[in-house]
Amino acid sequence: MAAFFNTELEKKNRCPFDMDTFEGYIAMDTENYGSGTHELHEGLVLKTDGVVDEPEIPSLKPAVTASLKSYRALSNTIMTALSLSLGKDPDYLASLHKDRGTANSSTSMRVNYYPPVPSTVAEGTTRFGAHRDYSTLSFIVQDNTGGLQVQDTEGSWLDVNPIPGTIILLAGEFFVSYSGDKFIAPLHRVIISAEELQRSVPRITTNYFVHADHQVPFKLLDSSSTEKSMTVKEYLSSRIMQALNKSTKE
Ligand SMILES: [Fe+2]
Numbered sequence: 001m002a003a004f005f006n007t008e009l010e011k012k013n014r015c016p017f018d019m020d021t022f023e024g025y026i027a028m029d030t031e032n033y034g035s036g037t038h039e040l041h042e043g044l045v046l047k048t049d050g051v052v053d054e055p056e057i058p059s060l061k062p063a064v065t066a067s068l069k070s071y072r073a074l075s076n077t078i079m080t081a082l083s084l085s086l087g088k089d090p091d092y093l094a095s096l097h098k099d100r101g102t103a104n105s106s107t108s109m110r111v112n113y114y115p116p117v118p119s120t121v122a123e124g125t126t127r128f129g130a131h132r133d134y135s136t137l138s139f140i141v142q143d144n145t146g147g148l149q150v151q152d153t154e155g156s157w158l159d160v161n162p163i164p165g166t167i168i169l170l171a172g173e174f175f176v177s178y179s180g181d182k183f184i185a186p187l188h189r190v191i192i193s194a195e196e197l198q199r200s201v202p203r204i205t206t207n208y209f210v211h212a213d214h215q216v217p218f219k220l221l222d223s224s225s226t227e228k229s230m231t232v233k234e235y236l237s238s239r240i241m242q243a244l245n246k247s248t249k250e
Contacts, residue, residue, distance in 0.1 A: 001204055003057045005042060005113040012042075015051050022106045022236060023047045028115070031243040033189075035129025038121075040192070042113040048101060068109055071139060071208035072100065075107075078137065078169065079210070086179055096178065097136065099213040106211040106236055116200040117192055127190035134239040135172030135209040142168065143203045145196050151187040160188075174212055174232065177219055211236065 004012065009027065017024040026043035033039060046052065049064040079093035086092065099105040114127055127147060142148060148160040148168070160168060171183040196203075212218070214233035 001044075001060070001063065001111045001206070002113075002202070004044060004052065004060055004111075005202075005204070007057070011056070017043075017045065019237070019240065021047070021103065022240065023051050023108060033129035033131040033243055035126045035189070037129075038125045039128055040115060040117065040121075040125060041127050041190075042115070044111045044113075045108050046111070047106065047108045064109070067206070068101075071109060072107075074139065074167075075137065075208065075210050082137075082175075082179075086182065093136070093178065096212045096216050097210060100210070104214050106209070106214070106233070108209055108211075110207045110209060112205045112207070114203045114205070116202050117197055119200075121192075121197075125192060127192060130187050130189040132185040132187055133170055133172035133209065134174070134236060135211055136174040136178065137210040138170040138172055139208040139210075140168040140170065141206045143205055145193065145199070145203055147190045147193050147196060149189055149191060157189070172209070173220070174218060178212070 012025045013027065015024045017026045017030070023045045026045065028040070028042050029038075031039075031043075044052070046064055046068070049061050049068065052060050052064055076094065079097065080090045083090050083092035083094070097105070097107065100107040112127075117125075130151070140148065142160070142162045144162050144164065146159060146162045149157040150160055152158055170188065171179075171185050173185045175183055176185050212232045214231060216232045217229055218232050218235050219227055219229050220235070
């Protein structure tokens with residue numbers, strides 16, 4: 001994956017992030033999760049291996065194909081277990097996510113590239129500002145540097161220290177709805193640790209976001225605590241636009 005991010009910007013921009021399909025390359029400074037400061041990251045969002053048909057990086061497509069296949073198998077197992085834990089049929093969650101891998105679903109792998117931290121960096125600069133994921137489930141594979149933090153119920157930030165060979169599973173906002181509020185979608189962020197400032201080397205993390213099919217209804221409370229209903233695709237569009245708009249205003 002590093003080979004993709006190391007290519008020229010012009011080549012990476014051959015597959016820019018598409019607001020209709022929700023996949024493609026997200027360049028530096030094109031999105032912001034509300035930290036109020038610079039968020040040092042690039043991203044590549046992939047629903048299928050079709051987006052990255054880059055002949056100059058022949059290893060890329062097989063790696064994406066294999067990763068998507070493995071994540072999908074893992075998510076199937078987890079969704080069955082979570083359905084049973086909710087007292088539902090084993091295929092309860094699978095039935096809301098049956099279009100994964102098609103244009104009717106935004107389930108995707110996102111590769112995050114964190115460039116080296118410049119020697120002069122504004123105080124408070126982050127990788128990702130605090131946010132809740134707008135997914136059903138998020139699988140996160142950190143590298144060995146860390147930087148991911150989750151807020152506890154008291155409002156304190158806790159380090160999610162990397163453990164080799166493990167995958168972090170977060171509930172997203174959709175799962176709060178589908179679980180009848182039995183789960184919470186935790187606020188989380190990615191900071192630049194003191195260790196990372198010292199090392200100043202690029203690094204990569206990978207996420208797999210499981211989203212319900214686009215037409216599945218989703219209920220949420222708005223700022224005046226009134227229940228609103230919209231489709232998964234409508235909600236995803238509004239949240240992604242929010243992140244992109246924050247970037248253009250800063
Ligand atoms: Fe997140």
